[in-house]
Amino acid sequence: SFIDFICVNSMPLMNPVKMGKNKGKSQSGATPASTANPPPQKSPEKPKQAAPAAVPEAPRVNDVEQIAEQVNNLHMQNGEEANRGDVMAARKAKAAAKAEKAAKAAAKKEAEAAAKATGEASTAAEPKLESEQKKGANQPQGKPEISREEAIAAQKAKAVQQRAAAKSSDKPKQQQGQKEESKSKSNLKQAPSSPNDSVKEVRFGVTRSESEENLMKAMIHAEHTNVKIDIPLRDIRDIIHPAFYPLVDRCENGENEGPDELCLHFMECVRQFIRKFSYPDAHQLGEMMDESLNAQLRHLSQEDKYPLPYALGNIIRQLRKEIMQVGKTDDKGRTTSVQSLMEWLDDSEQQYFSLANSAISQHLQGKIAAATKIVTYNWCPVVNHVLLDSKTKGSLKKLTVLDAVKNGPGIRHLTSLADYPGYVEYGDLTAVGSIFERGSLVLLGCSAVLSSGRVCLPRGAFQLALVARAANVPVLILAPTYKFVDRAQAATRFALLGKTPLDILPPDLITAIVTDIRLLPPSSAPAVLKAKALDDAN
Amino acid sequence: LVAVIMAHVEAPLVLDFNEIRSTFVHNLAKGHQRENSLKIAQASVNYIRKIIAQEKYENIDELLEVLRNHLRYAISLAPTELVVRNVFLIAMKLAREENTRALIGVDKEVGNPYDSLNTLWKAEEGSLNASAAGKKMRKGLIAAVKEILVELDSSRESIVSRVADVLQLNDTVLTYGVNSSPTLRLFLENARRTIKMRQILSVSASLEDPLCPDYASSISLRDVAGAMTDVTKVLLPVSVVFPDGSALMPSGCLSIAHAAARHAVPVYGIAAFYKIAPFFSADSAAAVNAQGAIGLPVKLADSLRHRVILSPIFDVVPAHLLSLYISNSGAVLPSHIYRLIADYYHPEDLTEEL
Numbered sequence: 074s075f076i077d078f079i080c081v082n083s084m085p086l087m088n089p090v091k092m093g094k095n096k097g098k099s100q101s102g103a104t105p106a107s108t109a110n111p112p113p114q115k116s117p118e119k120p121k122q123a124a125p126a127a128v129p130e131a132p133r134v135n136d137v138e139q140i141a142e143q144v145n146n147l148h149m150q151n152g153e154e155a156n157r158g159d160v161m162a163a164r165k166a167k168a169a170a171k172a173e174k175a176a177k178a179a180a181k182k183e184a185e186a187a188a189k190a191t192g193e194a195s196t197a198a199e200p201k202l203e204s205e206q207k208k209g210a211n212q213p214q215g216k217p218e219i220s221r222e223e224a225i226a227a228q229k230a231k232a233v234q235q236r237a238a239a240k241s242s243d244k245p246k247q248q249q250g251q252k253e254e255s256k257s258k259s260n261l262k263q264a265p266s267s268p269n270d271s272v273k274e275v276r277f278g279v280t281r282s283e284s285e286e287n288l289m290k291a292m293i294h295a296e297h298t299n300v301k302i303d304i305p306l307r308d309i310r311d312i313i314h315p316a317f318y319p320l321v322d323r324c325e326n327g328e329n330e331g332p333d334e335l336c337l338h339f340m341e342c343v344r345q346f347i348r349k350f351s352y353p354d355a356h357q358l359g360e361m362m363d364e365s366l367n368a369q370l371r372h373l374s375q376e377d378k379y380p381l382p383y384a385l386g387n388i389i390r391q392l393r394k395e396i397m398q399v400g401k402t403d404d405k406g407r408t409t410s411v412q413s414l415m416e417w418l419d420d421s422e423q424q425y426f427s428l429a430n431s432a433i434s435q436h437l438q439g440k441i442a443a444a445t446k447i448v449t450y451n452w453c454p455v456v457n458h459v460l461l462d463s464k465t466k467g468s469l470k471k472l473t474v475l476d477a478v479k480n481g482p483g484i485r486h487l488t489s490l491a492d493y494p495g496y497v498e499y500g501d502l503t504a505v506g507s508i509f510e511r512g513s514l515v516l517l518g519c520s521a522v523l524s525s526g527r528v529c530l531p532r533g534a535f536q537l538a539l540v541a542r543a544a545n546v547p548v549l550i551l552a553p554t555y556k557f558v559d560r561a562q563a564a565t566r567f568a569l570l571g572k573t574p575l576d577i578l579p580p581d582l583i584t585a586i587v588t589d590i591r592l593l594p595p596s597s598a599p600a601v602l603k604a605k606a607l608d609d610a611n
Numbered sequence: 612l613v614a615v616i617m618a619h620v621e622a623p624l625v626l627d628f629n630e631i632r633s634t635f636v637h638n639l640a641k642g643h644q645r646e647n648s649l650k651i652a653q654a655s656v657n658y659i660r661k662i663i664a665q666e667k668y669e670n671i672d673e674l675l676e677v678l679r680n681h682l683r684y685a686i687s688l689a690p691t692e693l694v695v696r697n698v699f700l701i702a703m704k705l706a707r708e709e710n711t712r713a714l715i716g717v718d719k720e721v722g723n724p725y726d727s728l729n730t731l732w733k734a735e736e737g738s739l740n741a742s743a744a745g746k747k748m749r750k751g752l753i754a755a756v757k758e759i760l761v762e763l764d765s766s767r768e769s770i771v772s773r774v775a776d777v778l779q780l781n782d783t784v785l786t787y788g789v790n791s792s793p794t795l796r797l798f799l800e801n802a803r804r805t806i807k808m809r810q811i812l813s814v815s816a817s818l819e820d821p822l823c824p825d826y827a828s829s830i831s832l833r834d835v836a837g838a839m840t841d842v843t844k845v846l847l848p849v850s851v852v853f854p855d856g857s858a859l860m861p862s863g864c865l866s867i868a869h870a871a872a873r874h875a876v877p878v879y880g881i882a883a884f885y886k887i888a889p890f891f892s893a894d895s896a897a898a899v900n901a902q903g904a905i906g907l908p909v910k911l912a913d914s915l916r917h918r919v920i921l922s923p924i925f926d927v928v929p930a931h932l933l934s935l936y937i938s939n940s941g942a943v944l945p946s947h948i949y950r951l952i953a954d955y956y957h958p959e960d961l962t963e964e965l
Binding site for chain 1: 816817831832833834835836837861862863864865866869870873897905906907908911913914915916917918919920921922923926927
């Protein structure tokens, strides 16, 4: 990844190469004879390997800032962007250090040969090795004083790793030991030719402890051998910060009823986390907090196996930006403190949720008053807010709530409107053919709005929108701006929400998207993203 | 169950006709498990045979009046069963034909009401309005009604034999409600014998439906839109076909048909001849399953007071979403259904208000 290349430019080549070569030499006995590499290779590597934090040398101070800056500018929420960033940086690095690459390639080949000699599956080894190299390469750019936090994280990761290893077949266990060697052997900066080959991209670009690396490898290998290690939420619980326990518990119980509640709950957990986080050096507080949060997020998303829900990703990005500012003095001499961070959290929660919902409701009152019937699907708190508002204003006439199966999440709309004297119907998706009458209006909540104008919705909303369009009934999507995401495609499985199946509604089935700014056609999604980016930059 | 009760009724020598009638209607309106349409059609035909055999009538008009009375009684108690209506109307047409045949003779060409005006003008006067004697008609009519029964029995086989018209190698077939339509189930089983299909998906309420046959995998209705990208053929059961080519199908089929239209997947409806109705019926289209389970827990009863729980039985699927009807007389385009109506129904019966 590109962070590797930053380090390539700034740090002497010797160190990572030395570490790699040493481990290879001691473990497998193969002699990596690379002429370009400098000689000293016989420092003791065993204790290094055993230590959970295998940090070779303290990088220089400006490296840290560079790295921090890169992290800030990452905007990495998806693999595509990471690859782009990687490729860009890779091209720079390519122009800068060609000889080093030749050396690396040679060393890598030896490592691969050694790995093959130790009997690993050859086909699976290569992509794994590349990804491991990348991850291993992230190690050397570790920050100096994180040993305490890493130690804790490493212990927890070790526990998980052991459990995971016990769960999976024996093969990954054996491979782990071998992989450690091969990874450490080839702990080099990989040629930038194939950023896309890595199975797992490092999303947030922070150091990992070695046991976490091992866990990573085990999982990668398990996937290659079709043994699924799906770390259940209760195991994640053991390795994350206690502040996130309630979140994980709720998700495991299935109480989380959608992305909105998840985001709110997450922000609450983050508040707890920030309160409990302490670090001696005030200047580094922000970065340390950010890294620690990062580690938690990685665990929650199971090492990026499942992406976090997109709307949550947006919030997290903003949050991390703010966190990085903590302890730093800006141009005018003001220092951001933890207190201001908490204030920012409260502010943004209000802005993203309550104020946005009120604004959306405001936009819709006129439309609801003109409609004879409102149709909605599944549960969405924004839709509920709008319905309650229109009930108090007296503009709600008939209401139909549909669900995929009876007694689904949509029932919550009915119970919240229990005292509404008007006509309310409830049905499942088979009733969709008979509910549309003249003057109906469909209101749907969503999980995310993609930059192509598509909208991610709970499964079954596609059918509803199809039949609505055939009946000439307008379909409005209610989406506060934090749900707008800078991706063009969507995954189907998300961390924390389990295997939530999503329908992706194409723009021709959507009449308009109602945001807190205004009503927009779905083709204006990129404009909203741009407006958000400008807003954030200020 | 129908056969059992009818058999029970046939035993005594002196037949109370009211008893026969109430038995028939009871079987129509009973319970929550509706018999499949073929059984209902057969029961109706047997009922008509008894009417023709037992009732007294002197001429064609009286016979038609008798039939109409019985039909009104049946409709008032089971208004959504259009199959019963169809069978009665078919019988009425046969009665008229029998009448003309008895008058004029088998060989002569009878005045077909769908003939051109010129032909009708030139036809012999008086022959159209005369009526044969009741007793003469009775024999012929009973034979004709028996023929309906034969056609009913063979309709299923002829539909099932048309598998090759519809399905091909490596098809992924999406179907609905395989349990409730024996014709559909036999169709698929016959298809599996002769054609190697890639997959058969059956839309059902729950994913582990015990009634789903083992050669079909269950899929829930909300996943249909996503699965439609892989589907090559959609096979849907039909309750009633209306003269414009639109069909009354089990509820949920409308969204399946729309999803199929979006992905340009052909939709086939399986409809035997007795399902082709000569007129549209809004009552059936709005029919509600009053006997089905509500599906909500009792603890919500308070907060859900005065709320309407939707459970429609049927969806009206418009003709432009359907590609073909597989009927016993062949594969029919929806826009050609009106031609079949001429084969089975007489226009003068259709103008009557039932």
